[in-house]
Amino acid sequence: MKNTQVKINQPLNETVCEHNQKKLEDKKKKSCKKPPQPGAAQGNCSFEGAMVALVPITDVAHLVHGPAACTRNPWENRGSLSSGSELYKIGFSTDLSENDVIFGGEKKLYQAILDIAQRYNPAAVFVYSTCVTALIGDDTDSICKAAAKKIGIPVVYINSPGFLGSKNLGNRIGGQALLEHVVGTAEPEITTPFDINIIGDYNVAGEMWNVLPLFNRLGIRVLSKMTGDARYQEICYAHRAKLNVVICSNVSLGMAKTMQERYGIPYIEESFYGVENINRCLRNIAATLSESLGENLTSRYLQERTEWLIAEETAALDIALASYRSQLKGKRIVLYSGGVKSWSIILAARDLGMEVVATSDRKSTPEEKAKIKQLLGQDGMVLSKGSPNVLLQVLKDTKADMLVGGASNQYTALKAKIPFLDVNHERHHAYAGYAGMLKMAQELYKALYSPVWEQVRKPAPWWNEKIDQVLSGQV
Template sequence: MSSLRAKIQDVFNEPACEQNRGKDAKARKKGCSKPLTPGAAAGGCAFDGAKIVLQPITDVAHLIHAPLACEGNSWDNRGAASSGPTLWRTSFTTDLTELDIVMGQGERKLFKAIREIKEAYGPPAIFVYPTCVTALIGDDIEAVCKRAAEKFGLPVVPVNAPGFVGSKNLGNKLAGEALLEHVIGTVEPDDAGPYDINILGEFNLSGEFWLVKPLLDRLAIRVRACVPGDARYFDIACAHRARAAMIVCSTALINLARKMEQRWDIPFFEASFYGITDTSEALRQISQLLVKKGADPEILGRTEALIAEEEAIAWKKLAAYRPRLEGKRVLLNTGGVKSWSVVHALMEIGIEIVGTSVKKSTVEDKERIKHILKDDNHIFEQMAARELYAMLSEDKADIMLSGGRTQFIALKAKTPWLDINQERQHPYAGYDGMVELVRQIELAIHNPIWRQVREPAPWDCQPAVREELPSTKSETATLHAVQEFAGTTADDFGEC
C-alpha cells in the first residue's frame, strides 16, 4: 500500500501538467483532478479509469481480482474496436465471496485463476486488477503476480488502481505507470526505423483510428504502438524504440509521455485528429518531429502534398452539406480534447457554437476554446440537467452533441441529439471522419421525425361541438341529425 501511495503522489505532482506547474507546493499535492466525494463514483473510479486505458490491448487477458460485481460494472464500457484478437472481450474475475475474504483465500484464488487462464488461452500476458475489496483486505497482488510470472513463464502485470484511491482520470495515469514499470522496454524490436511513432491516448472508438492510420501509411510512418486503441502486447513492449510520440488525450497519459521522453528521448506533442485543419496540423507536427530526430527532410514535402490532396477531397464533400447546415446552432456537452477540437471542426463549415462544456478539460483545452470562440460567454464548466433542458426547449440550439447520459434531456426537449462520446456508432477522426460527423449532424437536424414530435398529439385536438345532437322521435329524424352533425367543418374544431 505504501508503494501505491507513492505512485499516486507522483502522479498528482505531474510536472508536465501546465495547471499543476502554476500551483504552489501545497496546492500541487491535491493534484489536477477534483477529489472524490466519499461514496460517489464522480463519473468513474480509479479502477474504471485503469480498465479504460488497458482493456483495449486486445490480445491480453484482463483479470479482475474482486467480487463479481466489480467486473460486471466496468466490463466493455467503451466502444473501442479490434482488428484482430478478441480475448479482451472475454471477462475474467476471481469472483471472491465473503468466505474467501474471511478465510484469507484471496491470494491463492488469484494464483489459481492465473494458471487457468494460461492453460486455457495462452495469452502473451495477463493484467491483474485489484479493486477496493482486495486492496482493503491487504492481498499482496504484486507478490502473487511475480510468483505467477516465474512459475508460468509469461508476464503477469499488476495494475494497482483500486477504486477508492481517486477519480477515473487518476486511474488512467496509474495504468500508464503500470505500463512503464512492467511492459514498455521489456522487448527489443529488430526492425526499428527512423519513421516509427507512438500514438498515446487514442482509444480507436468505433474504429476511428483506422481512418487515420492509412494517412500515416502513405507517408511511410509506422505506428510502433497505439496506446491503447487496437494495441498488441508486444507492440507496447517495443514502444520505447519509437522516434516521436503524439498525445491525443493528455489528461489521460501525459505522465506516460513525459517519462518515456526522459528515459528513451522520445519527444512528444499534443494534437487532435478531429477536423480537417487539426488533422492536417497533426500530420505536419509528426513529420517535423521525425525530421528533428533524424528522418529524411523529404517527408515534409510528401506530407504537404498529402494534406493538399486530402483537404481538397474533404472540402468538396463538405460543400454539399454547407447550404443545409450553415448558421445552424450546436450545443456541445462533452469534455477533454473534444471540447475544443470538435468546436474547431464544426466552425470550419459555418456551424455556430452556442455553448461547450469544459468539465473534463485541462487549462490548455480551455485556452484553445477561448482562442477559437473568442468569447467566454459560450463556455460553461458544468450545466445542470435543468439548465440544459431549458436551453434546448427554448430553441436556443438546433442540435446537442453529447454522451449517452444526457441524450434524454434532448429527447424530452424534442431536440435533435448526436452521440460523440465513447458509445458512438460512427468514427469521426481524420478527413473522412469529419465528413461523416457533418453527415450525421445533417441527418439528425433534418430528420422529419422532429417536425412530427413537435406537433400536438391528435388527442389534444378535440372538436368544439356547437350543440348537442338533438333528441329524435323517429328513425328519420335521427338520420337527419347524424347527417347534419357529420357536416361539421374544420372551423368547428378547437385550436391545437
C-alpha cells in the same frame, strides 16, 4: 506493491501542467494533487479508469480480482475495436464470495491466472485489484509474481481499487503500470527514423483505422499504439520511437513526459478531429521528425509529401462535404463532452459551417481550457457541470439546434425536443481523420433533418388551450 499516499499522489502531481509550473510549491493548484472526496467517485472510479485505459490491449487477458459485479461490462460499452485478437472482450473475474472475503482470495487468484494461461495462452495477464481485495489485504502483487514464474508469461498487477479516486486517476495509474512493467522490456526487430507512438487513442469505433493509412502513405510507421488496437509486444518496445503523439492530454501527458525523461522521446499534443486539426497534426509530426533528421533531402521530402497529401485529401473532402455544408451552415450546437473532444469538435463544427455556442471543460488540462475560451469567443458558454436541468436551460437560452455529447445526454435532448449526436465512447461511428469528418457530417445531417422532430414538436391531437391554462395555474 502497496498503495502509499505518495504513490497515489504521483500521477495526480502533473509535472507538465504549465499552470502549476508557474507557481511555488505551496501555491500549486490542489486539484492537481488531491484525490476526490470519498463517495464522489461512485460509478466513475479509478478501477474503471484503469480498465478503460488498458482493456484495448487486445491480446491480453484482463482479470478482475474481486466480486463478479465489479467486472460489469467495460469491454462492450466503450466500443474499442480490434483488427486481430478478440481475447480482450472476454471478461475474467475471480468472483470472490463471502468466504473469500473472510479467508482471503489469494489462492483463488493464483489458480485463476494458471487456468487462463492454460486455456487461452494470452500474451500477458493483467490483474486488476478492486475495493474488496484491497480492503481485505490480499497480497496481489506477490501472487502475480509467483504466477508469472509458474506460467512463463508476464502477469502485470494494476493496483487501482475504486476508492482511490476518479476515473481520470485510474487512467493515469494504468499508464504508470505500463511504464513500470511493460515499456522497455523488449526490442523491435528494426527501427526507422520515422517511428512514432500514438498515446491516448483507444480506437473507439475503429477511429485509428482512419488515421493509420495516412501515416503509411507518408512513410511514417506507428511503432506502438497506447492503447487502441494494441498488442502487448508493441507496447514493450514503445521506448524506441522517435516521437510520441499525445491525443488525450488530460490522461496521457504524464506518460509522455516520463518517456521523454527516461528515453529522450519528444512529444506533441494533437487531435484527429476536424480538417484543421488533422492537417496541423500531420504537419507537426512531419516537422518534428524532420527536425530530428536535420536539413537533408529525406526531411524535405517528408514535409513536401505531407503537404501534397493534405492538399489531395482536403480537395476530395471539400467535394464530398459540399452538399452537407449547405444544409448544416448556421446550425447551433451545444457540446457536452470532455477532454480533447471539448475543444477539437468546435473546430470540426466550424469546418462544416456550424457554430458551437456552449461546451464543457470537463477532464481538460489548463491549456485545453484556455483553448476552449479562445475558440468560443466572448459569447460562448463554458460549462463545468452539466446536470440535465442545467443543459435544458442552456439549450433554451442559446436557442441551440442540437445537443452533441455522451449517450447519457440523449434523454436531455429528447426532453428539449431537439436532435442529439453521440460523440463519446459508446458511439458506433468513427469521426477521426478525413474519412471521419465526412461521417460526422453525414450523422449530423441525419440527426438534424430526421422527420421525427417535426412530428414531436407538434401539439398532441388531444391538446387544447384549456389544458395549457390548467397546467399553468390560470384556471
